[in-house]
Amino acid sequence: MDAITLLREDHKMLRKLLEEFAExxxxxxxxxxxxxxxIETELAAHTAIEEELFYPALIAATDDIEDKRMVAEGIEEHRACDKKVIPDLHKSDPSSIEYSGQAKVLKDYIFHHLKEEEEDMFPKMRELVSRKELQELGEKMLARKKELLGEMA
Ligand SMILES: [Fe+2]
Ligand SMILES: [Fe+2]
Structure with missing residues (x-):
């Protein structure tokens, strides 16, 4: 499976989980x-394959500073989710109204991130990287994802 198709499928699954969670x-x-x-398990595996394999492949393929900024923004968004949005949920009582608000914030926050990846980053990657390379990258990412999910189970 090509790297972008793999990430898009993950995004679809994440959106579904986040919608349900926010409701x-x-x-x-x-x-x-x-x-x-x-959600935490799926996000951790998804973020890891992006940061370990997909983002570095984009960095390696480009000379454009704008692309490098785009990757830096992606990494910061992952980190903010990890360090702030998710920890806030752990600090709240799941029977509280605050938790309901935070669940919606998590959904909106990640939806925004996924949209940026799909609209800006993925088309850029298609432009810069050959089909064959995307295929090979996707295979590596899928193998790594399985390994990570196995470790987390
Ligand atoms: Fe991401
Ligand atoms: Fe993503």
Whole structure:
């Protein structure tokens, strides 16, 4: 599978999980806990294959400073999610209104990030990297993703 198709499929799955999570209510305490765990696992694996393999491949393929800034922004968005948005949810009570607000913020935050990757980064990557390379990169990313999910299980 090519690298971009793999990431797009991940995005689709993440969007679905995040929508569902944002729609849960204060009564769904157990569901919220379970869903947050799943989202964290999927996000961690997805972010890792981007930062370990996909982003470096884009950096290696470009001379344009704008592309480098785009990658730097992506990394910062991953980090902000990891260090702020998700930790906030862990500090809140899943039966609270605050948690409901934070679940929506998580969804909106990640939706924004996915959209930027899909609209700016992926077309750039298609332009710069050959089909064959994207295919090989995708295979590496898929193998790494499986390995990571195995370690996290
Ligand atoms: Fe990302
Ligand atoms: Fe992504």
């Amino acid at each position: 849960t209510t204060e009564r769904a305490v157990e569901t919220r806990k379970k869903m947050l765990k799943r």
